[in-house]
Amino acid sequence: MKEEIVADMDPKEMKARMKMPRQPMGEQDAKERVKNFYEVPLGYTPEQAIAEAKRCIQCKKPLCVAGCPVGIDIPWFIRLIEEGKFVEAARKLKETNALPAVCGRVCPQEDQCELVCIVGKKNEPVAIGRLEKFAADYEREHGEVSVPDAAKSTGKKIAVVGGGPAGLTVAGDMVKKGHSVTVFEALHTPGGVLMYGIPEFRLPKKIVSAEVDCLAKMGVDFQCNSVVGKLDTIDELIADGYEAVFIGSGAGLPYFMNIPGENLIGVYSANEYLTRVNLMKAYQFPEYDTPVIRGRHVVVVGGGNTAMDAARTALRLCPKTVSLVYRRSREELPAREEEVHHAEEEGLDFQLLRNPVRFIGDEDGRLIAVECVKMELGEPDDSGRRRPVVIEGSEYQLECDVAIISIGNGANPLIPQTSPDINVNKWGNILGDPETGRTSKKGVFAGGDIVRGGATVILAMGDGRKAADSMDEYLKDGKW
């Protein structure tokens, strides 16, 4: 069947396709969108989606697929869009990617499939991410979401710890294989970073909830408010009859800088700031009960996606200024280019090659300023990036009443502490086999950020898929 679809393309047509311009994506105007939390990109219309799908030359040896961490059959789903079979396209995506509506929005396509797309050699690459988002949204918005049939029950039950993208993938795959699945989630809602970290304007929470609801309909049992290690330990779960356990507890421990003044009122970790705003809906305070300090002058420290999310969230809480303090230059910013661009449009002030050295407070312990130093780039370090070095005597102060520290997260030690027979590395990340997710403890698998440190949604999902396959095998043969 595949062959039919990727029939040789007429060379003339191929050339024509490669010259077609990329379909632009409508966006909320920057001036408007900083006043709301609605999604920024508006999404393709069906006509635009078909037009964009026509730019794909249906490569026989598609480079994009090799660039996709989970190997989605990209030309095939694009072909289905081209033919107007949007729902089929979504189902095709779901064969390899459990959460296409999420990935279409948050995957760094420019570093993966779109980076290597052949059309991108001379023109802009096919907008694979936008097409993925389109197909998944179309299916959901048209009430066409199908609940896949579960296989005949195997009578075996397994536990998943953590309801982030890794855990949700394992849950979906295992329930489809006929096992009975319980997800234990520490927070009051599953979704992990998708729910508490990534802001509404980038990933509407109703999309994540819809995916979770779908899994529940397939029979996954969600036990929220369940902190594994505190309520039950892994051993107790096993004793309770769970024949295998997947740990997808994420990288949830925020790092601080250990500089003076870090505990002043107004200094937040990005996790706290984003959790208050996203999960607890502090942007709707006092309609929602959880407050957040809005601040007139906000400083965000860091340069990753999390920093960009925190900065763009702060911009929406009507401050006078929001500045990003990052110790390297613009080229080294680890955040996605698209997010940097969006942040720029929304008025983020980039203080590049700067580093905070202390926070300054008033007599009530409230933050009033941050002292920074200027930096310059020296020799490359281990990561190959040029090492930032302090310029002596370059101290200056930036006025601010809110500072958000976004310099990365470590592994939450709760599970390793209560299950010492699960081996971890020196940073506390669980050692899981990259191909199977197997840990040092029989029957226990792990994947996603708890293994990788801070990575991406799609890698977490890829880990989940591999772990589910390996877990299914283990349930059959009992071999470790």
Added chain:
Amino acid sequence: MYEITEKRDLAHRVSLFKIKAPRIAKKRKAGQFIVLRLDEHGERIPLTIVDSDNEAGTITIVVQEVGRTSSLLCQKGKGDTILDVVGPLGKPTHIENFGTAVCVGGGIGTAVVLPISVALKGAGNEVLSIVGARNKDLLILEDEITEASTKLHVTTDDGSYGHHGFVTSVLEDLIKDGRKIDIVIAIGPVPMMKAVAEVTRPYGIKTLVSLNPIMVDGTGMCGACRVTVGGKNQFVCVDGPEFDGHEVDFKELVLRNRSYLKEERIAIEEATYHEGTKCYERGDCS
């Protein structure tokens, strides 16, 4: 959904609740707490597990009305439900036979110290309790504390009951009387805990305090609950809630607990909220 199976008013603006949460009831140990969220719009607030009944599958909490969430909770009664209850959180109190333990409870801290007194007595300690309240009507759990102690000293700020004065003066008297005290556990308002720690410091008596910073998740994910102990940052929800009272930076804790004074006032006044993200505090931003 977690059902309230019993509610009792203990004093002015202080109520006791039993909540159906069998999994937590089975697991919890002295010194641990829960985080609850009343409804979809609710804030997550931490409350100590005062007692549990494994058979009935309930946990007991004692709540003082201080702000929006605690007041809404105290309006609830038997048969009402709470949307989310997560726990048991925090490290359990380290219990062993120390010899003589002094348990100091001030205000609502009396409820928090109760399960620790019970456990210490169970481990064979001589438990001397000192409980302070502003006046007789605000004294809570007197019977329960009496039962959990070898001896109970009550103090009231106005002298309406028991010893007239503060818990610290009774503690000082005990020390000066030459009682051998192996450990002091003090739980109550921050100024009280600080004062107790200052009383015991010159004598080198080990003193534990249970800290009550503002929390969000209660699982170590956000850092809202961080306090400085012995010059190091600690997350109270996972590293605590109990710490060495001689090492805690109480001043910082007091300040940090005032982070949202303005917002707390607004929450109580239920200021009208405008659509979108238009500011509740500054109308000038749109």
